[in-house]
Amino acid sequence: MAIDQQSAPPPLAPGFPSRRMQRVAVDLGSFIVTLCLTFLGLMAITFFIGRVIPIDPVLSVVGDRATQAQYDAAKIAMGLDQPLWQQFISYVGNVLTGDLGRSISTGRPVAEDLARFFPATFEMATLGIIIGVALGVPLGVTAAARQGSWLDQAIRVVGLLGYSVPAFWLGLVGLAIFYARLQWVGGPGRLDIFYDGLVEPVTGMILIDALIRGETDIFWNAVSHIILPASVLGFFSLAYIARMTRSFMLDQLSQEFVTTARVKGVPERIVIWRHAFNPIRVPLITVIGLSYAGLLEGSVMIETVFSWPGLGSYLTTALLNADMNAVLGATLVIGAVFIVINKVSDVLYRVLDPRAR
Amino acid sequence: MTSPLLEVENLRVSFPTHSGRVEVVKGLSFTLGRERLGIVGESGSGKSMTGRSILKLIRKPGEVTADTLRFDGIDILDQSEKQMRAVRGARISMVMQDPKFSLNPVMTVGEQIAEALVTHQKLGRREVQQRILDMLHAVRINDPERVAKLYPHEVSGGMGQRIMIAMMLIPEPELLIADEPTSALDVSVQAQVLDIIDDLVTRKGMGLILISHDLALVSRYCDRILVMNAGRVVEECAAGQLEQAQHPYTRGLLAAMPVIDETRDELPVLDRTQWAGT
Structure with a gap:
């Protein structure tokens, strides 16, 4: 039963924005300030860690047969002879202008690389988390509502599998069954080879780009390729989300206000979804957010098995080649993802929990 | 003679433990008309479980048996969960202990x-709204429009409990079980809340079961008192005759109550060897 949430605002002089607008503006201002500070902190940490690890970025550029003179010249050209704080300031300046440096292993600017690799990961992770939430939450709620039943046991076994099965094994078995034998899905890669490069990237996410261009057969081909790796990722987040949902729900179902609802004669379905589930949305958002952020880092295992050109494999290759510009760039993106997801959860908390307003 | 509102005969509630089933209510019998019955007893004496079993709210693995558990001719133990939902709230309702935990946050x-x-x-939206405001008014909330829009964490304990009462009485049940309705409240608002319950129950001619551990409070607000100990009724008497109680447990409880102006240095402790207690 909805009852009007807002009482009438007090009258204000004409020409002044309402108090609610003022509050929103203040909230937004503090939001942006904290966001900038967090980013600065993130840049500082990635930068200094990048500089203290015992990898010589100069050596990886000039190779180990270079003379001392060539080495020194390269070092000066890369700006590594300057004091650390000056390097940091020029690094921050470069990042702000969108210049993340050039990757040694790909030879392209890191920003350009990230614009190619991150959308691939983003697409797969988003689909994965959608699968994980759409199945994991109802499974967790069902398991808690029927605690101790065979259904609960079955769901717990699924959860346990999600914790203990290695990702690469599940990926390979999935490919062997659904691609090689049943031919229900596409194989490794984002598209069949003859569709490759036909869609001009707009967002970099093939599903969306194909829809924008109206290329439905490319869209369905991309779906057939992404569905298996996304399901494997979805299964792992499902296992985690279902497990957490179950334990949050059990906690709520033993609360007094759930008994109150039953005393009122409320049907069990409403007891479970309105009275027990609604209060757990806030902790659940934390779990889902962290799980999503984890997927957005890119899973090296899944990306390798499915030849998926994503952030995880890009970062791993960069690390192995001592490609510090690429490593710092990718780390920055991952850090930014965590910050954004945290901020979004903060906003959602306030919407969902009246106590946090 | 009309049949009583509630008939309970040989009610038993048990829970499994590592060392076999433990009975927390051991063969309780009483009848209730449209009157105010008080159930008193110490913690763990089975009084809350009695209240919950009348609403069939004891969940598995707990088990309820009784020779008779009849409310207005309906055999409670025979009712399906669906049939029980039509009884709960609408015909039998329960005010819970602590509004901090019993209202949805x-x-x-x-x-x-x-x-x-x-x-x-x-009911239509407008009518529901009107009924809520009237009910909040009936539990002496002065600005019901504002209070209806508040969340439970924004109201005080006393107001929370009045809201609880409003919620439980709005479908106009015939029997109200009040399970320690004031033990989470400040002493200063206890009387206020009980006065409201008493007033509404009397006005609507409902039956009331007031569960409490406070003898004085129960004897003030009830017509009849059951004293429970370890799952059994040890004493049943009219509220006015509590002073003449016979059972050593009741006598012990009465003796342990401090009286203003008294000169005892120490309050006596219950001597449990006097009866077949736990």
Whole structure:
């Protein structure tokens, strides 16, 4: 039963924005300030860690047969002879202008690389988390509502599998069954080879780009390729989300206000979804957010098995080649993802929990 | 003679433990008309379990048996879960102990009261609204429009309990079970809350079961008192005759109550060897 949430605002002089607008503006201002500070902190940490690890970025550029003179010249050209704080300031300046440096292993600017690799990961992770939430939450709620039943046991076994099965094994078995034998899905890669490069990237996410261009057969081909790796990722987040949902729900179902609802004669379905589930949305958002952020880092295992050109494999290759510009760039993106997801959860908390307003 | 509102005969509630089933209510019998019955006893004496088994709210693995558990001719133990839902709230209701925990933290007060009403009656939006405001007014909340929009964490304990009463009485049940309705409240608001319950129960001619551990309070607000200990009724008497109670447990409880102006240095402790207690 909805009852009007807002009482009438007090009258204000004409020409002044309402108090609610003022509050929103203040909230937004503090939001942006904290966001900038967090980013600065993130840049500082990635930068200094990048500089203290015992990898010589100069050596990886000039190779180990270079003379001392060539080495020194390269070092000066890369700006590594300057004091650390000056390097940091020029690094921050470069990042702000969108210049993340050039990757040694790909030879392209890191920003350009990230614009190619991150959308691939983003697409797969988003689909994965959608699968994980759409199945994991109802499974967790069902398991808690029927605690101790065979259904609960079955769901717990699924959860346990999600914790203990290695990702690469599940990926390979999935490919062997659904691609090689049943031919229900596409194989490794984002598209069949003859569709490759036909869609001009707009967002970099093939599903969306194909829809924008109206290329439905490319869209369905991309779906057939992404569905298996996304399901494997979805299964792992499902296992985690279902497990957490179950334990949050059990906690709520033993609360007094759930008994109150039953005393009122409320049907069990409403007891479970309105009275027990609604209060757990806030902790659940934390779990889902962290799980999503984890997927957005890119899973090296899944990306390798499915030849998926994503952030995880890009970062791993960069690390192995001592490609510090690429490593710092990718780390920055991952850090930014965590910050954004945290901020979004903060906003959602306030919407969902009246106590946090 | 009309049949009583509630008949309970040989009610037993048990729970499994590592060392076999433990009975927390051991063969309780009483009848209740449209009157006010007090159940008193110490913690763990089975009084809350009695209240919950009348609503069939004891969940598995707990088990309830009785020779008779009849409410207005309905055999409670025979009812399906669906049939019970039509009884709960609408005909038998229960005020719970602590409004801090027994109100849903993410629903407004108005939404929660409305839910109690619309679960049992199909009413128009405007009518529901009016009934809520009237009910909040009846529990002496002065600005019901404002309070209906508040969340439980925004109201005080005393107001929370009045909201609880409003929620439980709005479908106009015939029997109200009040399970320690004031033990979480300040002494200063206890009397206020009980006065409201008493007033509404009397005005609507409902039956009341007041569960409490406070002998003085129960004897003030009830017509009849059951004293429970370790799952059994040890004493049943009219509220006015509590002073003449016979059972050593009741005598012990009465003796342990401090009286203003008294000169005892120490209050006596219950001597449990006097009866076949735990």
